[in-house]
Amino acid sequence: MAGDVPIRSSLGWSSADRVVVHGYDLPGQLLGHVGLGEMGFLSLAGRLPEPDEAAVFEACLVTLVEHGATPSSLATRLTAHGAPESLQGAVAAGLLGLGDRFVGSIEGAAQLTQEAWDDAPDADATTLAARVVDDFGRERRPIPGFGHPVHRPVDPRTVRLFEIAEEHGRAGRFVELMRSIADELASRRGTPVPLNATGAIGALVGELDLPWQAGRGIGVMARTVGLVGHVLEEAAAPIAGEIWHRVDEEIRAGASDAREGDR
Amino acid sequence: MAGDVPIRSSLGWSSADRVVVHGYDLPGQLLGHVGLGEMGFLSLAGRLPEPDEAAVFEACLVTLVEHGATPSSLATRLTAHGAPESLQGAVAAGLLGLGDRFVGSIEGAAQLTQEAWDDAPDADATTLAARVVDDFGRERRPIPGFGHPVHRPVDPRTVRLFEIAEEHGRAGRFVELMRSIADELASRRGTPVPLNATGAIGALVGELDLPWQAGRGIGVMARTVGLVGHVLEEAAAPIAGEIWHRVDEEIRAGASDAREGDR
Amino acid sequence: MAGDVPIRSSLGWSSADRVVVHGYDLPGQLLGHVGLGEMGFLSLAGRLPEPDEAAVFEACLVTLVEHGATPSSLATRLTAHGAPESLQGAVAAGLLGLGDRFVGSIEGAAQLTQEAWDDAPDADATTLAARVVDDFGRERRPIPGFGHPVHRPVDPRTVRLFEIAEEHGRAGRFVELMRSIADELASRRGTPVPLNATGAIGALVGELDLPWQAGRGIGVMARTVGLVGHVLEEAAAPIAGEIWHRVDEEIRAGASDAREGDR
Amino acid sequence: MAGDVPIRSSLGWSSADRVVVHGYDLPGQLLGHVGLGEMGFLSLAGRLPEPDEAAVFEACLVTLVEHGATPSSLATRLTAHGAPESLQGAVAAGLLGLGDRFVGSIEGAAQLTQEAWDDAPDADATTLAARVVDDFGRERRPIPGFGHPVHRPVDPRTVRLFEIAEEHGRAGRFVELMRSIADELASRRGTPVPLNATGAIGALVGELDLPWQAGRGIGVMARTVGLVGHVLEEAAAPIAGEIWHRVDEEIRAGASDAREGDR
Helix, strand or coil: CCCCCCCCCCCCCCCCCEECCCCCHHHHHHHCEEEEEHHHHHHHHHCCHHHHHHHHHHHHHHHHCCCCCCCCCCCCCHHHHCCCHHHHHHHHHHHHCCCCCCHHHHHHHHHHHHHHHHHCCCCCCCHHHHHHHHHHHHCCCCCCEECCCCCCCCHHHHHHHHHHHHHHCCCHHHHHHCCCCCCCCHHHHHHCCCHHHHHHHHHHHCCCCCCCCCCHHHHHHHHHHHHHHHHHHHHHHHHHHHHHHHHHHHHHHHHHCHHHCCC | CCCCCCCCCCEEEEEEEEEEEECEEHHHHCCCCCCCHHHHHHHHHHCCCCHHHHHHHHHHHHHHCCCCCHHHHHHHHHHHHHHHCHHHHHHHHCCCCCCCCCHHHHHHHHHHHHHHHCCCCCCCCHHHHHHCCCHHHHHCCCCEEEEECCCCCCCCHHHHHHHHHCCCCCCHHHHHHHHHHHHHHHHHHCCCCHHHHHHHHHHHHHCCCCCCCCHHHHHHHHHHHHHHHHHHHHCCCCHHHHHHHHHHHHHHHHHCCCCCCCC | CCCCEEECCCCCCEEEEEEECCCCHHHHCCCCCCHHHHHHHHHHHHCCCCHHHHHHHHHHHHCCCCCCCHHHHHHHHHHHHCCCCHHHHHHHHCCCCCCCCCEEEEEEEEHHHEEEEECCCCCCCHHHHHHHHHHHHHCCCCCECCCCCCCCCCCCCHHHHHHHHHHHCCCHHHHHHHHHHHHHHHHHCCCCCCCCCHHHHHHHHHCCCCCCCCCHEEEEEHHHHHHHHHHHHHHHHHCCHHHHHHHHHHHHHHHCCCCHHCC | CCCCCCCCCCCCCECCEEEEEECHHHHHEEEEECCHHHHHHHHHHHHCCCCCHHHHHHHHHHHHHCCCCHHHHHHHHHHHHHHHCCHHHHHHHHHCCCCCCCCCHHHHHHHHHHHHHHHHCCCCHHHHHHHHHHHHHHCCCCCCCEEECCCCCCCHHHHHHHHHHHHHHCHHHHHHHHHHHHHHHHHHHHHCCCHHHHHHHHHHHHHHCCCCCCHHHHHHHHHHHHHHHHHHHHHHHCCCCCCCCHHHHHHHHHHHHHHHHCC
16 A cells, blocks of 8 residues: 555755765765766766776766767757757757667677676686677677677777776676677678677676666766757757758658659 | 758767767777766867866766756656666656756856856946845846755855865856855845855856856756666666555545545 | 645546546546547646537647658657657657747747737737737747748648638637738738748637647647657658768768868 | 668648648648547558547547556656746656556557467457466466456446447457456456456557557557646646655655665
C-alpha cells in the first residue's frame, strides 16, 4: 500500500547552512576542487575519481562533445528554429536521438569487452578476440566500435585516447581485447578495420570500472555540452531554415511529378 | 529560393585523419589538455577559457549539478519508471523543466546586472543597486537571485562561489552590484535577504564576459550530469513508483469524497 | 509546510468497477459515443462539445495534422534515425519545435481577436480592424495569422474552415474581425494579403469560447497525430540519413575552403 | 554519395491553391468529413478507415486519453511547474514515459496475438491460448494485457471495447484468442485474471489490420490529448509544487537520520 515505503535518495540534501552532494560537502569539498567532468564520474560511480581516472574519463567526455552535423545536432537546430524561446527544448530534442544507433555503440563495445572477460577471466586476449569475432560473425551482427566512414584506416581519436590511457595506467585488458579484435578483423579481411572512438571509449568504460550501461550516460553528458553550442550558433548563423526549405522544395518537386498519387 | 544559401558551421568538421572542433585539433589540442567544463566554456564563448576563467566557470557548473529532489529530477525519475529502456528520454524529460521558474533566475540575475552596467557604466554600485530595487519594486517583480526557502540568512554556495571568484581575480563590478543589492534589500526590509546561488552565478556570467543568455546553457549542461545520476539511482533504489502510488491514492480518496462530480 | 495541501485532480479517477474521466463514466458515456477530437475539446474546455462545436473543432484539428516537411517533422525523422527504438522520443522531439514561431501564430491570432473584442465589445469590426493594423504597424510587428509563402493570394484551408464555421453557426465576430483585418491590409497595401490557416484557427478558438492559450494545445494534439505518421514513413522510406549526409558534406566542403579557421 | 538519393515523402505536399495529405485533398476531402481519430488511422494505415473501423479505432483512442495520476501525467505537471512557458515541453516530457512499461503492453498484446495466428493460422483459439500460456510460463514472463491492480475481477473498459467491436463486426480471432487466454489463465489459477484495457486494445490492433508496432502510436496520440488537459489543470489547480515539497521533505528527513553518509 502506498505510504509504507519510505522515499529516500542519497544524491543530495541540504539544510540552512549545508549542501551535501553524494555525501560530499558541496561548498567545502567540491567547489574549487573538482570540475564538471569529475562530477560526471561521481554521478556514474557514486565516488570521485582518482586523478588518473579523471584524466581518462575527461578525455572520453571531450571526445564526444562535438561531431559537427549529426542527426542529433540537426534535430536541435530545427527545434530551435521553431521554438527559439526554449534552449532546453532544443537540447532535449537533440538528446532524444542518442539512441541505439549512435551512442548505443559505446554501450555495445563496453558490454562485449566486459562480458568477454567475465565469461573467461583467465583467457588470453588473442583467443578471446577470435571468439568474439566468431560469435558476432555467426549472428551476422557488426561488432560495435569498429569501422568508420571517414576515419580510415585509423581513427585519430582512438590513437590519442589509448595514449592517454597508457600515460595514466589505464590501458589494461579491455583496451588489449579491443586491439586484439582489430588485429583479428584485419587478418581475416586482409585490410585494416578502424577501431573507432566509440569502440575506444567502450573499452575505457571497463578500464574505469564503470558498468557498460554507463556508456549512454557519458554520451548524454558530453553531447549536451555540444548541443548548447549548436543552439547558440543557430541563433547567430542559422542553417535550419535553409535545410527545411531545400527538403520541402525537393519533396514538392517529387510530388508534382507523381500527382497520380491523388485519390 | 532554397539552395542559394550555403550551409556552413564552424563548430566542427573532420577528414580522414583530422577532427577539428571550434578550430582546435581535437586529438592534439583538446584531448588530454581540457576537461568537460572547459568544453562547456568553448561551446558558449567560442574560445577556451583562461585558467582563472576555467576555475570560476567550473565552480558555477559544479554548483548546479545536483539539487536532490526537484521538479526536474522527479520528472526524470517518473519517466525512467515508465520507459526504463531510454536513459536519454528520462534525462530529456528532466531538462524540459529547466525553464523560466528555475534556471530562468540565473538568466534574470545575469541580465539585470549586465543591463544595469550597460545603462550606467560610470555609476557606482550603491546607486545602481538602489535603482534596481526601485525598478523591480515599482513593477512588483521579485529580483532574480534573491531569497531562498532553506538557505537563510546566507546561502553557503554563494559565499564559496564569490571566494573562488576573488581568488581568481573575477570578483568585479557584477559581483559588487549583487552584493550592493543584497545590502540595499537588507536595509529596506530590516532583515537580511539571502543572495542565492543562482544570483551568484548570474553575476559570474557577467564576470566571465558571457552574454546573459548563456545562463540557461550553463544550467542545462550541469543538470544533465546530475540527471544521469538520478536515472541510475532510480534503477538501483526506485522511488518513482511510490510517489505515483501515493499521489494516485490521495486523488482517488478525494474523488470518492466528491462523487457528486459525476455527470 | 508540505503535507498541508491536499492533492486533488478532477481529470480522472477509477475504482474496481468504474473509470471516470472529467466526471463522465468512460465505458458508459464516452466509449462508442465520442471520438478523439471530442476528447480534445473535453481536455481544453472541461466539457464535451455540442455537435456544431465538435464539427468546427475537428476541422481545426484536421487542418493541423500534417504539413509535409517542416522543422518539426524533420526533427522527428532525424531523431527516429538515431533512436529507432523510441517512437515516443521521436514524436516528443518534433513537438518541442511547436513553439513561438509556428504554433505561436494560432495563439497570437486568437489573442489579438479576443483582446480586441474584450477592449471594445461594442465597436464594429471595421473600426477594430483598423485599430489592430495601426497598433501592430506602430510596433512594427507582423499581424499573426496573415501572409503565406505558398498559399497566395488565398489559403484554401481558410476558405473551407470558415465555410464549415458558417454551416455550424460559428462564424461570428472573431471570424468577422479577421476578415476585416484582411480587407484593411489589402486596401492599405493595394494587394491581397492571405489570411492563413493559423489565423483562421485562431479566430475559431474564440468562436468556440476557448481561451487563446488553447491554441498551442490544439496544435500539439493535431501534430502528434501527424508526427506518428512521419516516424512510420521514416522506417519504411527513410530520408533522415540522406538529409544528414548532404548537410554534413556541404559543411565539410565549406570548412576545407576555410582551413585558416584552425588555431 | 550524398545527393544521389532523392528525398521523397508521400505524407503531404502543397501548391498555391492545393493542400494534399496522404493523397487526399485536405480542404475538399478531409475537412468537414473526418475527425482527428480518423486522421490517426490515416497516419498509421495510410488510408482512411471504413466507418466500422473508425468506430472501433476511436474507442481504443478514447480509452487511452486519460488515466488520472500516472508517472507520465506527473512528469508533465512537474515539467509545467518549472517551465510554465512551454506547453509543448510539458507534454513532450509526459510522452517520454510512454515506454516499455506502460504503452509497451499494448504492443506486447498485439504482437503476441498476431504472431500466434501467423504461426498457426489453422489452429483453434483454445489450443493456441494454451500454447501462449505455456510459452510465457516457461520463460517466466507475464502475458501482456492481463492483470490489473484496481479493475478486478473485470476491467469495465474491456467489456465495453469488445462490445463495440462486436457491434461493428470487428470481434474476430484476435479478440477470441485473448478471451481464450483469459479462460486458460482462470482455469489454471483457479481465479479470474482480468483482461485489461491494454490487452483488449492490443487485440483490436489486429482486428483493424494494423501492425503490432502501431500500438505505441495509438498510445502516443491518445495520451497527448490527455496530457494537454493536465497542463491546463496544473495551471488552474496546481499540485506539482506540493508533490515536490513532500518528496523533498521526506528525503531531507531521511538524510538527517543518516548523516554518517557524509564523507
